[in-house]
Amino acid sequence: MELPEMESMASSIGVSVPVLRFLLCFAATIPVSLFHRFVPGGPAARHFYAAATGAFLSYLSFGFSSNLHFIVPMTLGYASMVLCRKYCGMITFFLAFGYLIGCHVYYMSGDAWKEGGIDATGALMVITLKIISCAINYNDGLLKEEGLREAQKKNRLLELPSLFEYFGYCLCCGSHFAGPVYEMKDYLEWTERKGIWQSTNQGLSPSPYWATFRALLQAAICMGLYLYLVPHYPLSRFMEPEYQEYGFWKRLSYQYMSGFTARWKYYFIWSLSEAAVIISGLGFSGWTDSNPPKPRWDRAKNVDILGVELAKSAVQLPLVWNIQVSTWLRHYVYERLVQNGKKPGFFQLLATQTVSAVWHGLYPGYIMFFVQSAIMIAGSRVLYRWQQASQTGLIKKLFIFLNFAYTLLVLNYSCIGFMVLSLHETLAAYGSVYYIGTILPVVLILLGKVIKPARPARSKARKDQ
Numbered sequence: 001m002e003l004p005e006m007e008s009m010a011s012s013i014g015v016s017v018p019v020l021r022f023l024l025c026f027a028a029t030i031p032v033s034l035f036h037r038f039v040p041g042g043p044a045a046r047h048f049y050a051a052a053t054g055a056f057l058s059y060l061s062f063g064f065s066s067n068l069h070f071i072v073p074m075t076l077g078y079a080s081m082v083l084c085r086k087y088c089g090m091i092t093f094f095l096a097f098g099y100l101i102g103c104h105v106y107y108m109s110g111d112a113w114k115e116g117g118i119d120a121t122g123a124l125m126v127i128t129l130k131i132i133s134c135a136i137n138y139n140d141g142l143l144k145e146e147g148l149r150e151a152q153k154k155n156r157l158l159e160l161p162s163l164f165e166y167f168g169y170c171l172c173c174g175s176h177f178a179g180p181v182y183e184m185k186d187y188l189e190w191t192e193r194k195g196i197w198q199s200t201n202q203g204l205s206p207s208p209y210w211a212t213f214r215a216l217l218q219a220a221i222c223m224g225l226y227l228y229l230v231p232h233y234p235l236s237r238f239m240e241p242e243y244q245e246y247g248f249w250k251r252l253s254y255q256y257m258s259g260f261t262a263r264w265k266y267y268f269i270w271s272l273s274e275a276a277v278i279i280s281g282l283g284f285s286g287w288t289d290s291n292p293p294k295p296r297w298d299r300a301k302n303v304d305i306l307g308v309e310l311a312k313s314a315v316q317l318p319l320v321w322n323i324q325v326s327t328w329l330r331h332y333v334y335e336r337l338v339q340n341g342k343k344p345g346f347f348q349l350l351a352t353q354t355v356s357a358v359w360h361g362l363y364p365g366y367i368m369f370f371v372q373s374a375i376m377i378a379g380s381r382v383l384y385r386w387q388q389a390s391q392t393g394l395i396k397k398l399f400i401f402l403n404f405a406y407t408l409l410v411l412n413y414s415c416i417g418f419m420v421l422s423l424h425e426t427l428a429a430y431g432s433v434y435y436i437g438t439i440l441p442v443v444l445i446l447l448g449k450v451i452k453p454a455r456p457a458r459s460k461a462r463k464d465q
Contacts, residue, residue, distance in 0.1 A: 022118045022177075025061035026272060029174030030212075032057065033280035036173065043192045047168035050191070054171025058123065061177070066120035070127055073099045074170055077131040081138050081160055092135035096128045097358070104361045123176045125359060129328050130170050134161070134184045136332055147340070151331045155183045165191075173280050178273045180300050180324035182282065190282045197281065206295040212279040218305075219271035226264035233261045235419055238429045251432050252409075259412035262419055263308065270302035270322075300324075312400060314373075314380035314407045329356055350374045365417035365426045372414040372438065379441030380407060382448035389453030406440065413437025 010020040032053045039049045058066045073096040080088040080095070100121075109121040133155070140148065140156035148156070161169070161184060169187045170176065189195035235258060237243045246254065277283040277300035287293035307320030318326040334352040338344045350371070357370035380403055387399035414437055417426040430438065 016118075018118045022061045025057045026174070026177050026269075028057060029177065029273070029276040030216075030279060033173040033276040036280045044164060046191045047162075047164040050168035050172035051164070051170075054168075054174055054176060057174050058120065058171070058176070062118070062120040062123070066123065069103060069120055069124055070170070070176075073124075073128060073131055074167065077135050078163065078166055081135055085138065085142060085160075087139070089132075089136035089139035093132050096131050100124055100128045101358060101362065109361065121361075122178070126176045126179050126181060127170050128359070129181045129325065130176075130184075133181070133328060133332060134166065134169065137184060149331075149335060151335075155185050155331075157184060161188070173276050173282065175273060175277055175300075178269045179322075180270075180273065180277065180302050181328050182277075182299060182324065186299070187282070196284065196286050206284065208278045208281060208283065208297065211283070211295070211297040212275045215271050215275035215278060219268050219275065222264045222268040222271055222305075226261065226268060229257075229261040229264065233257045235262075238416070238420060238425060238432075243432070248433060252413075252436075255416055255429065255433065256408070256412040258419065259415040260309075262415070266322075267303055267305055274300045274302060276300075310404075311407050311411075312404050313384055314376045314403075314410065315384065317373075317377075317407070317411065325356075346374070346378055349377060360418075361421075363421040364423035365419070365421035368423075368426055369414050369418040372410070372417065372441075375438075375441040375445065376407075376410045376414060379410070379444035379448075382444045385448065386451070386453055406444075410437045410441060 006017050006020060010017045013020070015023070036046065036049060036053075039046050055067050055070075058070065076095045076099070077088075077092040080091040084091060103121050103124055107119055107121050109119050134157070137152075137155045138157045138160060140152050141158045143152075143156070145153055165184075165188060168191070169184050172187065175182070186195075190197050193199065233254065237254070238258075243251065243254065274283065278297050283297045283300040285296045285299040288296055302323050302325075304320035304323070307316065311317055311320065318330070329352050333355050334344065334348050337348045337351055353370040353374040354367075357366045360366045360370075383399055383403040383406060387396055387403065390396040390399060413430070413433065416429040420426055420429060
């Protein structure tokens with residue numbers, strides 16, 4: 001039963017009561033995370049606090065059923081680590097993803113999210129990644145260190161975490177609401193005050209309060225911009241006669257502004273979750289090499305706003321957008337599909353983007369967006385290769401500008417599918433601008449097969465390009 005005050009508050013800010021309840025619980029992760037720094041009783045008490053507060057906030061936000069949904073894949077993942085360590089990574093990957101897909105199909109959350117609703121599926125998405133990474137890292141603990149990638153060496157688990165540690169990891173700081181994803185090994189060292197969190201002659205890890213304030217200020221600015229822009233660029237307009245009367249360039253600019261507007265909502269959510277993880281101390285990631293050294297707080301950073309909006313290449317986008325999930329996909333999908341001694345290609349890129357699409361949900365808009373993003377990145381790589389092969393500075397600058405404009409165009413064209421979700425609306429939006437954001441990358445890829453510039457003798461293209 002909802003309180004009358006919540007109904008009036010929700011209507012005053014233009015959201016539903018479930019969304020308001022979620023936002024209040026999401027904001028509560030900040031004081032909850034702050035108190036984690038001061039929980040008495042050592043690591044065991046901190047693990048219990050992390051699990052209990054995470055489950056309680058989930059109950060308040062989504063209801064009792066949310067924790068039941070979380071327990072199923074968490075139990076399956078832990079059981080696979082106990083019973084079959086040799087294959088627990090693969091088993092957990094398919095079981096956890098299978099359960100998540102089942103929930104996506106049952107709840108079809110995207111429709112509710114479009115209409116301003118909310119459910120626990122988004123939180124389950126984050127927990128799924130944590131469960132899988134924990135199992136894969138425990139699996140990697142059986143392997144010899146020689147031949148492992150740096151990420152595998154850093155994150156592998158030699159011993160099975162206890163149930164307390166495992167549940168605390170999955171639910172800590174309310175980070176399962178919207179991320180970020182972090183590693184079990186980092187969580188354990190932070191909880192036990194080891195590694196970069198251990199006591200030194202100068203005391204404990206540095207104060208997180210200034211970094212928290214900056215994240216909260218960023219969140220406030222992002223929400224203000226979103227609330228200002230969203231009435232001017234509603235998604236519903238794509239299916240209205242008014243949009244059909246626009247000329248080509250006005251339709252293209254409206255697509256850009258719709259994508260630009262929608263991103264500020266994500267910037268707000270991620271900035272708030274970043275603040276919660278920073279204030280707990282878990283967001284600390286070491287010291288800079290400057291003199292004097294300064295603390296870095298980028299473990300919880302999920303977006304570089306200027307990096308997204310001013311990206312010079314589509315290849316840069318996974319490095320600046322949903323950063324922690326992109327890192328997870330790189331370590332646990334992309335790199336593991338590459339055979340030893342071989343270079344990754346379009347197959348690994350497409351497979352990774354497909355996994356990302358399924359993780360988000362089974363809507364056609366998601367699938368089309370992530371397939372689009374794969375060919376968008378491939379097209380951007382062609383432009384980058386031509387840029388690197390340019391013999392004059394003017395031509396090189398021209399290709400830099402073309403790659404920037406290309407990324408701006410194709411990103412905001414593609415993201416419409418991510419927002420409207422349905423096949424009909426996605427195709428209608430893409431078709432209204434003559435599928436330019438699909439045709440252009442394909443043309444570039446085909447041209448790249450024909451026009452193969454020689455590599456510059458003095459330097460090779462960067463690996464991430």
